[in-house]
Amino acid sequence: MSIKEKYALTDEGVRNVRLGAVWTTVTNLVVFASVGFTYVIMSAIVARLTGGEVELGPWGTLGFDPLAVPVAGWVAAIAAYLAVLFVCERLAYYYQYGVIYKESGRQRIALAERLRKLPLSFFGRRDLADLTETLMGDVKTTEHAYSHVLPELYGAYATMAIAFVCLVAFDWRLAVASMWSGPVALLLLFGVRSRLQPLMHKTRMAGLKTSEFIQEALECVREVRATNQEERYLEHIYESVDTAERTAIRGELACGIAVNGAQIVLRLGFATTLLTGAGLVLEGTCDFLALFCFLLVVSRIYAPFDQALMLIAELFSARTAAARMKSFFEEPLAEGGEACNPAGHDVAFEHVGFAYEKGGEKVLEDVSFVAREGEVTALVGPSGSGKSTCARLAARLWDASSGRVTVGGVDVSTVDPEVLLRDFSVVFQDVTLFDDTVMGNIRLGRRGATDEEVLAAARAARCDGFVSRMPEGYATMIGENGARLSGGERQRISIARALLKDAPIVLLDEATASLDVESETEVQAALSRLLAGRTVIVIAHRMRTVMAADRVVVLDGGHVAEQGSPERLMAAGGLFARMVALQRESADWAL
Structure with a gap:
């Protein structure tokens, strides 16, 4: 040696x-x-x-x-x-x-x-x-x-x-x-x-x-x-x-x-x-x-x-x-080509299977659906059904164990992850922020953005309210992983970062989970206006968020249980209808 x-x-x-x-x-x-x-x-x-x-x-x-x-x-x-x-x-x-x-x-x-x-x-x-x-x-x-x-x-x-x-x-x-x-x-x-x-x-x-x-x-x-x-x-x-x-x-x-x-x-x-x-x-x-x-x-x-x-x-x-x-x-790299020329930005899952370890238990099995460009596709299902895994596979944060995931007809496994992610804006449930200013954290979405563009994205994500109360406004240091912010404030900065990137595909994994009802309504209105024409995949447990989607894919135990428009799934009386009914019942619960 x-x-x-x-x-x-x-x-x-x-x-x-x-x-x-x-x-x-x-x-x-x-x-x-x-x-x-x-x-x-x-x-x-x-x-x-x-x-x-x-x-x-x-x-x-x-x-x-x-x-x-x-x-x-x-x-x-x-x-x-x-x-x-x-x-x-x-x-x-x-x-x-x-x-x-x-x-x-x-x-x-x-x-x-x-x-x-x-x-x-x-x-x-x-x-x-x-x-x-x-x-x-x-x-x-x-x-x-x-x-x-x-x-x-x-x-x-x-x-x-x-x-x-x-x-x-x-x-x-x-x-x-x-x-x-x-x-x-x-x-x-x-x-x-x-x-x-x-x-x-x-x-x-x-x-x-x-x-x-x-x-x-x-x-x-x-x-x-x-x-x-x-x-x-x-x-x-x-x-x-x-x-x-x-x-x-x-x-x-x-x-x-x-x-x-x-x-x-x-x-x-x-x-x-x-x-x-x-x-x-x-x-x-x-x-x-x-x-x-x-x-x-x-x-x-x-x-x-x-x-x-x-x-x-x-x-x-x-x-x-x-x-x-x-x-x-x-360790093997997630390698791929430097060129990515998709025909549109439809995200398609074709008989996809996935396990975290080779030979291990599969988290997803034979999952097939299409999230179309210009539409909002909602992924719903019980905890552990594979919703977040699907979002990560779409952006090639992991590679599918079987089947394939395509963006505009291009197999994502053939594209370098860094090249592929240029077309994705992602807001995950677990927000990661840096010990930097509010402005610096939002600008991570697009490094060359001007101050005006950063502020516009911040306003669209309803960040103005809490930032105005900070001692130095957008120049305030927020601590390690946003330690000086609440969960909802951290989430809104993450949403502003995704909006600033202005990518054709947007993944929202429980993006409004940490917001109060008023803030959630405001952010949803902003998202509805600013995400028009893009491929949007939303993961949400709140059914009122899902009811506005164009298409709903219901996952259960790693399989696609049902898919279609919210109205059609409600009429079918399946798992989606039962989840909506249970959430409505829980809304009446009180101490």
């Missing part, structure tokens, strides 16, 4: 990690060059004391006396060395940290783009806390691995290999004695990776479970307080935190034992170098300066390796995080 697949990197990220490793290697080698300078100076001192020449081991003699070089020459040499070291350190830092942080930005954008194109069925299977953790937590985990571990680790590999070749040329016996511990330490650590990886995964999942509990408690705080369930929810959170803590301790303990064991093995190289060198010096087959040189190299070459080993546990954790990120890109 390539580094790109292992750590969910982009092509640019792979290139930058490689450059980071290259410049880390170069920097390490420049640092090691100081060992060579030290060896030359020590050889020169010995030569001055013994009257011999400056020895360079297997490379012969130096040919001149470094101690005879003027002070200005040494100052220039040291300045040049420090300049080279600074440039190398600067480039290593840039490719380890500067560009790698940009990679995290690219990853988050790529994940967000992928989420934008995934079908809604994906979000039905994944928890919001899970998605947030991947976008923020997993990307942060991999980011730290890219910047602190991978370049250091690969740089340590390359540095050790190059240093080993040079040291073998100097003295192969001391080279083997000093370098054997590095590969053995790595083999030890990667040998136990198969046992560490599941622990990392469990730690990640336990932390995610805690996040889910906390998010659930925050989202349901009103219900929790209203039902006096604070202690119960806190108990769940405490248990989850304790479980996450125990799992994290087990994982860190296992990683700590493995990493410290590898570091102990790594440091044994220093001992074997000292023992082997001492023996060779006593035999007279190696001089003290050569041993001194090897001890200096060993003290330096283990430093980057030691740092990489300290952080290698994060590398294993990053593999788990990267696998979660990759799972997003393995």
Whole structure:
């Protein structure tokens, strides 16, 4: 498996990690060059004391006396060395940290783009806390691995290999004695990776479970307080935190034992170098300066390796995080053509079946009807009969499991959802608003709309009344998901947004459910005037809303029970007539 697949990197990220490793290697080698300078100076001192020449081991003699070089020459040499070291350190830092942080930005954008194109069925299977953790937590985990571990680790590999070749040329016996511990330490650590990886995964999942509990408690705080369930929810959170803590301790303990064991093995190289060198010096087959040189190299070459080993546990954790990120890109997209040229805007369901999960229980079965352009088609039926599902299938928020849905004769499954939705204005029962101004929330319907067009849509949806009472009018911030508004006010902003879009097909899913009787009458009048000539699909439980429709489709248990005009269905005395009668009876109920 390539580094790109292992750590969910982009092509640019792979290139930058490689450059980071290259410049880390170069920097390490420049640092090691100081060992060579030290060896030359020590050889020169010995030569001055013994009257011999400056020895360079297997490379012969130096040919001149470094101690005879003027002070200005040494100052220039040291300045040049420090300049080279600074440039190398600067480039290593840039490719380890500067560009790698940009990679995290690219990853988050790529994940967000992928989420934008995934079908809604994906979000039905994944928890919001899970998605947030991947976008923020997993990307942060991999980011730290890219910047602190991978370049250091690969740089340590390359540095050790190059240093080993040079040291073998100097003295192969001391080279083997000093370098054997590095590969053995790595083999030890990667040998136990198969046992560490599941622990990392469990730690990640336990932390995610805690996040889910906390998010659930925050989202349901009103219900929790209203039902006096604070202690119960806190108990769940405490248990989850304790479980996450125990799992994290087990994982860190296992990683700590493995990493410290590898570091102990790594440091044994220093001992074997000292023992082997001492023996060779006593035999007279190696001089003290050569041993001194090897001890200096060993003290330096283990430093980057030691740092990489300290952080290698994060590398294993990053593999788990990267696998979660990759799972997003393995999900099938709701793809389709960029062109959509329907012959009109009739919405037709042809023997449509739908299940939320493949092989699961069908929510819709053999549903067929036509919502004609210029008419209002009402979908009615008991709760759970499939009304909202039909609306979502029409806009391709989900794809039908069988049969097909067409708009103007074009199968919606062949059109890119973003292209298709240009022809739809949608008002769902569960309104979603942003922490923005009233004007900004309405303008989401059409980003290029002028202030006058936004205000016209707001007036048509009867928003003027409550907006005029706000401190800054249409410039008032409404809080997260419209927290400062009532349910009816939020619904009217959503209707204004749909009216502003001015699309040929309008889906109204319980659009007036949160309005009082007076507001509902006003909004219905506005909708009647402004939706003329469009294909309108209305989902409503209030029969007085349905009675004004051109066509009614009655759903029951995922099937079309009956369809036709309200008058004809009332005369037939079927399910629709019974629902109207029951609602009229309930209207007379009183305390």
